[in-house]
Amino acid sequence: MYQRILVPIDGSATSERALDEAIKFSQQQNAQVEVIHVLEDIWYFDNEDYLNYAELIQSMRGIGEKILAQAQKKLKQAGVAAEIKLLETQGERIASVIATEAKNNRADLIIIGTHGRSGFSRMLMGSIAEGVVRTAHIPILLIRGVDV
Secondary structure (H helix, E strand, O other), rough: OOOOEEEEEOOOOHHHHHHHHHHHHHHHHHHHEEEEEEEEEOOOOOOOOOOOOHHHHHHHHHHHHHHHHHHHHHHOOOOOOEEEEEEEEEOOOOHHHHHHHHHHHOOOEEEEOOHHHHHOHHHHHHHHHHHHHHHOOOOEEEEOOOOO
């Protein structure tokens, strides 16, 4: 039924649960898995004297690579071959980058974790999963976090 599954991860326990579900789906349906981590552009100050942005981005890239390496190790242990990618937003919203990657890679399912925030915390933090639901044109399986 599903041949190509896209799994965005961020290193959280919730995205770890989404990865676990993707492993199950892949094993049951012999599907290909693509795991992505998206780096967001962050600009807090107009004056670069306060912060070394190149160093910050390099640090964030290193963290993203570690997150992806851990996921790749877990997938390999489960016997699931997967492609991993580190993507950057380049001014776009994370949800749009995820939806575009799903389209470009011809994914037919996105499995993504959601923290299930509501009220003020949802308004403050936003919801990447909700943005993906609104922009992607393929089925999406939302995996709720354990702390919900």
